[in-house]
Amino acid sequence: MSKPIVGIFTNIEMDKNYLFPGYPRITINQDYSRSIEEAGGVPILIPTSQYFENLERQISMCDGLLFSGGQDLNPILYNEQPCDKLGDLSPMRDSFEFMAYEIANKLQKSIFGICRGSQLTNVFHGGSLYQDNSFQGTDLKHMNYANPDMPVHDIIINEDSFLFKATGKSKISINSFHHQAIKNLAPGFKISASAPDGIIEAIEKEDDSQFIAAVQWHPEMMSRTNEDSQKIFKYFIDKLKK
Template sequence: MAKRIGITGNIMADQSGPFPGYNRAYVNNDYIQSAAEAGGVPFILPVIQETELLKEQVSQVDGIILSGGQDIDPLLYGEEPLQALRKTFPDRDAYEKELIQTAIAMEKPILAICRGMHMLNVTFGGTLYQDLSHASFAEIKHDQEKDPPLKTHHVSFEKGTRLHSLFGDSARVNSFHHQIIKETASTFKAAAYAKDGVIEAIERTGELFVVGVQWHPEMLTKKHEDMKKLFSLFMDAVGT
C-alpha cells in the first residue's frame, strides 16, 4: 500500500518575470526526492488558514515532513523580537502549529527538519534562542552557508533514542541555521547534541514517531546512505 507523505510548503514572491511580487507555493525538491526514494508518495501541503481544510489535508496523508524555512515568530514563545532575528512568516507559524497538533491527534508520524524541529518544540511550550549569538556556549559554526551535501560537524546521539538506534553514538551532519533550542518542550527529550552543547535533535515521548533534526538530511540523501536510512526509519513508522 502506498504511503502518502505530506511535506509542508512555503510561499515566495517572484522577484522577476512578468509578475514581480506574485506569490507562489513551493517546497525544495530535495524533500520530495528523499521521500519518494524512501518509498513514499510525496504531496506538498500548502499554507492555508481554514481549519476544516487543514484537517482534511492531514487526514489525506499517512505521515508528515515539516520542512525548513523562516525564523519562528518569537511572540509564540513569549519573547519580543531581538536584533538578530531574521524574516518571519506568522501565517505559516499558525498553520504549522495547528497542523502539528492535528497530526498528533490523528496519530500521524512526523519527521521535522530544521525550522520544523523548532516549530515542534515551540508548539508544545519549548523556547528558542533567536540567534546563536545569544547562546554563549555555541562555539561551532552552525551555518556552513553553502555546499548542501557537505557534512561539516559531528553530533552525538543519546542512548535509548530512535536516532541512536539508527546512527549509533555519533554522525557527521550538514548545518544551515542560526537559531537553536533553548528549553525543550516537556513532552520531548533531546536526542542529539553538537559538541558545543547545541541540541541537534528531539524526540517526542511515547510510541508515535515524532522526531525533529536540526540538520538537513534531505540535502544529504544523494551522497550519504545514513541519511537515506533516516527517511527509511520514518517511512517504517508511517502506516503502521
C-alpha cells in the same frame, strides 16, 4: 501494505527572480520529496494557505507529516519579544502550521520535523528557542553556505534515540544551515542528539504513543550522497508501515 503517504508542508515566498517580483509562490526544495520517495513513501505537498478549513481533510489523507525548513518562528509564540538578530518571519505560515500540528496531534499522525520543523515541534509543545545561536555562546559554525550536501560538524547521538536506531551510530557528520536553535526543551520530549558545543540537534517524543521526531539540520540535502541521511528517512517511512 501500500506505500505510506507523507504530507510535506511547503514554504510561501515572494518571487524575487522570476516573472513577477513580489508575487507569492509556494516553494520547497525537491530534496524533500525525493528523499521520501527513495525511502519508499509517497509525498504530497500541502501548501501554506488561508483556507484552514481544508487542513483536517488534507492531513487525514496522510499516514505521516513532514514539517520542512523555512523562516524563523515568531518569538511571540514562545513568549519572547523579537531581538535585533531575528530573521524573516511568516505569520501566515506560523498560523497555518500551528493549526496543522494541532490537527495532526488530534489524529495521532506521525510527525517528522526538519530545521524550522524541529523548532516548530519544540515551540508547539511548550519549549522555546534561541533567537540567534550567538545567544547560546557558541563559536561552532552552524550557518554554512558551502555545498548543501557537505558535512560541516559532528553530532553526538544518544543510544536510546530514533537516530541511533536509524543509523546504528553514536556519531555522524551533518550539514548545517540554521541561526536559531532549541533553548528550553518542550515537556514530554528528550534530546536525541547534540552538537559538540551543546546545541540540540535532534529531539523526539519520550513515549511511544505517537511518533514525533525532529532534526535541526537538513538530511534531505545530504540523502542523495550520504547513507546515514537516507537511513533517517527510511526509518520514518518504516514507522508509518507499522
